[in-house]
Amino acid sequence: MGTINKNSDREWIKHRYVVASMCIVFVFSVLLLRLVYLQMIRGEEYRRLSMTNCVRLKSIKSSRGLIYDRNRILLVDNRPAFDLTIVLEDAKPLKQTLDHLAELTGDSCEDLTAIIEKEGGAAFYKPLVLKRDITRDLLAAIEAHQFDLPGIHIDIEPSRNYIHKKTAAHLIGYLGEINKDELDSGKFPNVRSGDSIGRYGVEKSFEADLQGKRGGHQLEVDVNGRVIKILKTVEPVSGNDLVMTIDLPLQQKAEGLLGENDGAVVALDPSNGDVLVMASSPSFDQNDFIGGISSKKWQVLRDDPGRPMNNKAIQAEYPPASTYKIITALAGLEEKVIDRNSTFFCPGFYKFGNRRYHCWSKYGHGTINVVDAIAQSCDVFFYQTGEKLGVDALAKYAQGSGLGRLTGIRLAHERPGLIPTSAWKKQRFKEPWQAGETLSISIGQGFNLVTPLQMAVFISAVGNNGTLYRPRLVKSVQDAKGQVIREIEPEITGGLPASKKNLAIVRQGLLEVVHGNRGTARQIRLPDVQIAGKTGTAQVFSRKAGEKFDNKKLKRTLQDHAWFVCYAPAQDPKIAIAVIIEHGEHGSSAAAPVAQELIHAYFGDPEVPTAVVEEDPAHVE
Template sequence: MAMNRRDNDLQRVFTRRALLLGTAQLGLFGALIGRLYYLQVMESDKYTLLAEENRINMRLLSPRRGRVLDRFGVELASNRRNYRVMIVAEQTRNVDATLEALSNLIQVDDTQRARVKREIERRRKFVPVVVAENLSWDDFAKVNLHSPDLPGVQLDVGETRDYPYTTTFSHVVGYVGAVAENELGEDPLLELPGFRIGKSGVEKVYDEQLRGRAGHSQMEVNAYGRAIRELARHNGQQGDDVVLTIDADLQRFAMERLGEESGAAVVMDIHTGDILALASNPGYDPNWFNVGITGPQWRQLNTDKYKPLTNKAIQGQYPPGSTFKMLVGLAALEAGAMTPETRVFCQGHMDFGNNTFHCWKKGGHGSMNMASGLEESCDVYFYETARRTGVDKIAEMAKRLGLGNLSGIDLTGERRGLIPTRAWKQAVLGQPWAQGENLVIGIGQGYVTATPLQLAVMTARLANGGYAVQPRIVRTDDALGPATDQRPASQRWPSIGLKREQLDIALEGMIRVTSPPRGTAAGARIMQAQYAMAGKTGSSQVRRISRLERETRVRKNEEKPWEERDHALFVAFAPVSAPRYACAVIIEHGGSGSKAAAPVARDILLETQKLDPSRRPRSAPGPTTASGQPATRKEGG
């Protein structure tokens, strides 16, 4: 009986424990089933998306960069095919052997090999690494022919920037280069390997407009990230074209006319402000920066005494010399310090205090008024004119004519030059203005400096009747061909406040400069009457001439070392009968403005008038390439 009771108790305990265990198991399985239901039903969309993203890789695609065109549609910067050779490490047993075999077909130097090995070590073995790019078609075809014997080598055809005119437009168009770390922004395009952005010139100023919008490609990949196949592709939006005011034919002529000289030339429409040529010589090949400039090339550009990387037209700051004299004369007339007929006798020098200020003509010019002073560029006349007027009045006139201020032209690195005043010297140098410095300013020397672009603007404002024309280098209307708006400057720009009768004195002097027998540039005049030009010569010293050198004339300017010679300048407008174009030329260390700069300006102005880019219709039916072949222009560009 006692045994049966104990057995029954044990049975009840076992049953109770079994029930508890069963209940716990049932609860556990219920929770598991609930979790599975939640994950597979409630969260189905979420995990389906995650699985899909693990299988599909979205990749950005670089858009085609917009072109840079001249005013008639000629391509100054475009895109060309980029033939590349790459290597996939997992597809070759010996990378070194493959690179050695490849070097027998194309150039693969030690630097390239080291770079390829570094990239292979950093990347997964199936990711292609670029060995060489921008290959010629012959080299690309050669590698393609031998590709069966080159395990792991892949061939690819992409796009890269191309500058067909090389040095001719280097300072205007600029160049593109790889994105630096400090240039990374919110645009994901900037993080793409090999992506290029504008680094200088129009390429930099209009970079966002030119670069376009990224496309994308959907790639199916495996668990290791290896591409299996492309599922979809959207090529994105090509960058917009940028149309310049430049005439490619005139720019090419200006560069050729500068020849071997270091200098600059600017041609400007005096009514619209269009810059028709902006030449800085020597230039550089912007393609070097796009494909990757080499150490020797970089050293060559940086050690060249002619400074090919400097855009002399907007960055070169030079004493304007005698090209400044029209401005000085106008300031004197407006201030009442001189009249057009006020006479100054030039005996070859002027004594002021303890100093003697010399005229360029040793024997002197005799009695001069304002027009004859400009005609023969008499220094003594303008010493006296500046002495009576004062630097502040001269500075005020200079600012109105466009000197001492940035023009706002859409190019990088423009310099403002310097127009001194009494307050400027006291604030910057901590010294009072000396009366003798007025005389030096009167002939465009001393502290005063200007860029060739500023001198062209000054000349344009004189020639258009005294209106504040502003230069531009990009066609904001995006139209090809001549300007459709042919209104004169008086209907476009505000007046700078010059009286017509005073302005006519300065213009008469410029006309007489290119007229025989006494004009300083008479020998460089344009002989055809319908193309006749008016202008002003200038020579500016780069070092002070000692009394001994002046008295003994030990060496002529052309016999001095190049760096010690005077700069040669010339400003002009044409045609005299109905002015339309202004031009400024500087030949660095060229010596005489009449001998070195005036003939260059004459030839450029004559060519400008024959081409007549402000009114010439486009000869081709559409945009053309550098070779003259018609090119396709995208809508809206």
């Protein structure tokens, strides 16, 4: 019995040994076959790969998001740009390669060498850009001589294209190359050295939305760096698109109306704060900044006395002139120093102390109430109203109406303007406030400073019965397929410090500016749309009280600025506008016609119903 068991054990061990041996033989056979395959069949290919380091990674730049106007008219897209690059590892012999390349590009070999040395050799295995956005003629020449140019490549990159040159340039903005400090900040995770980021306008404000994510190729290249095949690809992700609030045809109309004049036009939707127009003149071509603006072009822009690189809608600060009388009227009514029936006599001047403060009308306006004073822009009425109020009361209502502070628009470099107070002057000049200075600020002169955007926001609020909105530039952010990622809702920032009753009185005066028999802007009436507005003429240098000048004899740069602010239709406003024409002299003749043409273009259809003249608000409760 024991013998049988021993034989069985030996048989079992022998069987296991045979099976194990077969497995070992099989494994070694597979390894041998694999070795034969690698050495005999693929050996030459792998030998070539190991000798030439020809598996490389190449980054693929993503396309930046597109920008549309409110009606999805394309404003900014991307075009293919051809960049001339060199991989130093492959460009051997380097001197000979650069000599051949210099003959084609028209550069000297020394210039090309200087570009390489500027990079400090950091890009030995990576493409180094020698020239960006080369011409198609040079592209054809490079391609025709590619076998004489080892290591020289043409990379196709998406480049920004601003379709409508100089249109809304200050609003849309432009791009510029990222610098080392910005790269090191960690704020731009999808950007690398040599890439561009938004430098101005919505290109800067919405950089995170517009910037996409890079992709990449794993490439097999030959000994000269030429691509043999693509081994693997990770596709780039395009940036998101912006749908802006501006109306392109209206924007172009405003810019055309400004023409050669320096100044700005802002148009808003009073119901939500949408920026329909933001024009600043003179303008600039954003396409000049693609790939870096030349020193010569930058010098021209910098030396231009018209300051084309300033967005005058938000950066230029002007005395509000007679447009500020709206504030003085509201403050006087709210503080009860005047009412609808209060009158002052205007003989053409107001004597204060031993000085005469003149009205713009040499012969005066006679006995006049607040509605007529707004319509005829009587300085004497507002001198006396301001005197009764005092500087600090005026400042309270001006600041409560959004002046003297930022509007909150999503654009960099907005200026706050200035609304003076007695405390401000004491701190700034170490001098007390003088009563005569109150008369000047009551009519929008003196220390008062505002931006065109602030005045557009303010007149919008007057038109919509008191609601202040943050100006909105972008309605929505969408992906490349047009799916909405994020809606940007209108935002209320406050309300005018005035009752509906007093607003109605002021609105009646603004309507009479255009539709009254003696209104200062009566020449801009339209047959189908009623306009309510206010003219203004802002002095650009200090004058002694009562001092008169013949503006026609002054240098152009010393002539008055022309203002006009308005909304239309008067009873149910759909558009509010602020116009400033630098050195335009008179708001009624220089600025008001611009607003008139813009309103006519906006409504266009002659079937727009005529608004009914507002009821005299004397009895409005």
